[in-house]
Amino acid sequence: MNYAEALDYIHGTLKFGVKLGLENITALLSLMGDPHKSLKFIHVAGTNGKGSTVAFISSILMESGYKTGIYTSPYLERFTERIKIGIEEISDTDVARITYFVKEKVDELIRNGGNHPTEFEIVTAVAFQYFFENNCDVVVLEVGLGGRFDSTNVIDCPLAAVITTISYDHMNILGDTLEKIAYEKAGIIKENTDVVLYPQSDEALKVFEEVCNDKNSRLNKILVSDFDILESSIWGSTFFHKKYGRFEIHIPGEHQAVNAVTALEAVNILKEKGFDRICETAVDRGLKKAVWPGRLEVVCKDPVFLIDGAHNREGALTLAKNLKEYFPGKRIIIIVGVLKDKDYKAIIEPLVPIASEFIAVKPQSNRGMEAQELAIILRSYCNEVSVSDRIEDAIRYSMKKVSKSGIICAYGSLYYIGEVRKFFNV
Structure with missing residues (x-):
């Protein structure tokens, strides 16, 4: 299987549609040897701002010297944008090789009476295998759709569950109220999870508080009163956080400063969990260097x-x-x-x-x-x-x-x- 054949196989599975649930991906990964169980994750869900927040978190981790896997969707120009280690996209050769391996396991799954995985399930399996083979220190994992039944939610308890802004989207799947949508996103919160929450509406906030209480999870709420945006232009923003200090970002839009503060809180949790290479200099450089194409x-x-x-x-x-x-x-x-x-x-x-x-x-x-x-x-x-x-x-x-x-x-x-x-x- 070459790269073109791998993409043809992956995109050919679009006909299987979107099937939310963890049964397929669990069975497929089991046949692959459960590569995800050897990895550490930061899991990021939300309606908008997921990609930018992933960019800020991963940039800080890279500047701290950690081998950082990054999984996002969709892509803008190249399929390989979706799966990266640091700034390096997965190679065409690795896409072909790992996709062939995953296809063999898919065929085995079907022979055993299982359902054919969807496109997103197959791409997620490819990503997990790639990060496992490369022994990543940490993977910043973006949810594809929703959270509770998204394929990425097959992982065990993450180092941190990060939830960005919640609003109306994919209502035919996730529900027609903010409470229903928030409940689906809150599905990435597992027992004893450290949760970082972007400022939310009262309806959504209530849901997250209830889920965290039920799961004995620690809720870290981002408060707009904790930071001030000093200046903002089409080239980026400068903001001051009462706890963390003054920072500069180059992803434009004042809302990106809130995403950056959300990322700051997430990496602070990692620091508490032994990622002691995260320092003020790495955080400052990481936020400055973070890029997320296609957003303003x-x-x-x-x-x-x-x-x-x-x-x-x-x-x-x-x-x-x-x-x-x-x-x-x-x-x-x-x-x-x-x-x-x-x-x-x-x-x-x-x-x-x-x-x-x-x-x-x-x-x-x-x-x-x-x-x-x-x-x-x-x-x-x-x-x-x-x-x-x-x-x-x-x-x-x-x-x-x-x-x-x-x-x-x-x-x-x-x-x-x-x-x-x-x-x-x-």
Whole structure:
């Protein structure tokens, strides 16, 4: 099996859909020798901010000299982005070799009467095997969907369970209230877990407090009163924490300072558990060096062209807030593509007040909404709406149309944001 054949096999399992539950992944990993049981994890769940928080935590651990495995999803440009040790992505050769090994175990599982694993279960198994073979000191593990029945939740009690912001997304699977969604995310909390919790709504907070109480787990709540954002721009933020001091980050957006504080609390727990190489210098450097592509990222400076992976209401509200704050009074052209199974009105409406023009595109996914269909919806909000059949055409059109002082922002789905990055060769 070569790399292309490995990806064909992995993506070919999309037909098995999303099946939440731990039976399949448990059986598959057992046949593989349970590689995950030899690893230590920081488990990160939440609606938004998971990736950025993973980036901050892993960057600090790398600066501290720890061999750090990183598992995230989805990817922007390359499948190998999802599985890394430090800044190095898994090699094509290792993807092919380990996928072949996992496929052999999948075939054995099916012969024994088991169900065929989903794509995410197979990728998770590949990641665990890779981290095990490389003897990682710690793995920063991002939940794929939800928490309670997500494949990553096959792990035993993590060093820390980190939960970022909770809002409405995947409601057909996770539930239609914040309480139901929070309960699914809280599923990563096991007995005697150290939990780090991003500031939450009262409804969500109550759920997390109850679960922690039931599980005898220690809840570490991030309080906005504990830190001040000193300055913020499209290039990052500086904040001061009463306990930890002054820090600088280069992932833009004031909300990223809260994610950074969440990461600080998580690594402090690790320090208490014997990760004594974590020092003030490593923390400072780690936060400064952390990057997370596709989130309010400037991919071109002339004209200013931003990309953002906002794909739900909270993400869109945050994007709109940041654009208004960083580019007051500017003409803003918005390129948008959404998935048809998302709450697309909730994604569009927050950007309507600041958009001078919308350009509709279709994400390269079988779940992508057709650009013409999206344009009809956009025209109910805005008079200036155009359609591009190809994403690169939308980019070129917007760059011709924007004024010298104007701004372009592409958002709505991570499924096409990677294509925009490729266009600019970021």
